[in-house]
Amino acid sequence: MITVYGAFPTRSLRVIWALEELGLDYRLRPVDLRTRMQDAEFLNINPAGFLPAMQDGDVAMVDSIAMLEYLVARYDGANLLAPAASDACFPAYQQFLHLGESGMAAFLNVIVGSKFMAPENEKDNFGARMAERMFDSRLALVKAQLGRAPMMAGERFSAADISVVYALGMAERLGLADNFGAEVADYRGRMAARPAFQRANRSWSPPAS
Numbered sequence: 631m632i633t634v635y636g637a638f639p640t641r642s643l644r645v646i647w648a649l650e651e652l653g654l655d656y657r658l659r660p661v662d663l664r665t666r667m668q669d670a671e672f673l674n675i676n677p678a679g680f681l682p683a684m685q686d687g688d689v690a691m692v693d694s695i696a697m698l699e700y701l702v703a704r705y706d707g708a709n710l711l712a713p714a715a716s717d718a719c720f721p722a723y724q725q726f727l728h729l730g731e732s733g734m735a736a737f738l739n740v741i742v743g744s745k746f747m748a749p750e751n752e753k754d755n756f757g758a759r760m761a762e763r764m765f766d767s768r769l770a771l772v773k774a775q776l777g778r779a780p781m782m783a784g785e786r787f788s789a790a791d792i793s794v795v796y797a798l799g800m801a802e803r804l805g806l807a808d809n810f811g812a813e814v815a816d817y818r819g820r821m822a823a824r825p826a827f828q829r830a831n832r833s834w835s836p837p838a839s
């Protein structure tokens with residue numbers, strides 16, 4: 631049984647969504663972001679204290695994109711979440727799988743820190759404005775892809791959509807969805823309609839504040 635250490639609305643959604651798409655059994659172990667550094671069981675899996683973390687038998691992992699790649703490599707014999715390396719759509723798959731984190735969500739972490747954790751006089755800062763510009767430039771690549779094809783890997787759903795859709799949702803929660811445009815809105819609607827996405831979202835009960 632795979633255990634996902636997560637919290638709403640963190641990147642654990644990517645892992646849960648992938649597990650739901652693959653029809654694998656899993657257990658969700660909630661971690662409270664506010665008290666995670668006192669959560670000994672969680673810290674045993676990820677001493678660095680960020681989410682998500684995952685345990686699968688002897689395997690303990692961090693980093694949501696690495697986990698997606700692990701699940702694809704170990705459990706996706708039917709190629710539900712990734713094209714074969716020989717497939718013409720593999721390069722786009724690989725690119726957007728990583729771009730969703732390294733080119734999008736990672737920059738948004740800087741904005742989260744500035745908006746919610748920085749002292750008042752440091753909230754509006756050069757780093758946060760630069761992170762927003764970086765995000766927007768990568769968003770343009772997502773928009774260009776949607777001008778060519780319905781999904782990140784082309785005609786077929788893949789883990790690259792899981793990666794990018796999470797980043798788009800995170801951007802929306804930060805008030806950055808104004809320039810998403812119609813194609814991105816339509817794409818998000820199509821992805822949100824997937825039963826596995828809906829089951830993944832239902833698996834959470836947001837912690838009481």
Ligand SMILES: N[C@@H](CCC(=O)N[C@@H](CS)C(=O)NCC(=O)O)C(=O)O
Nearest residue numbers: 640641679680681682693694695731
């Ligand atoms: N690249 C990592 C990023 C992980 C990350 O930033 N997680 C956030 C929650 S979504 C977190 O735990 N932030 C608190 C921290 O980094 O200490 C991944 O994809 O898993």
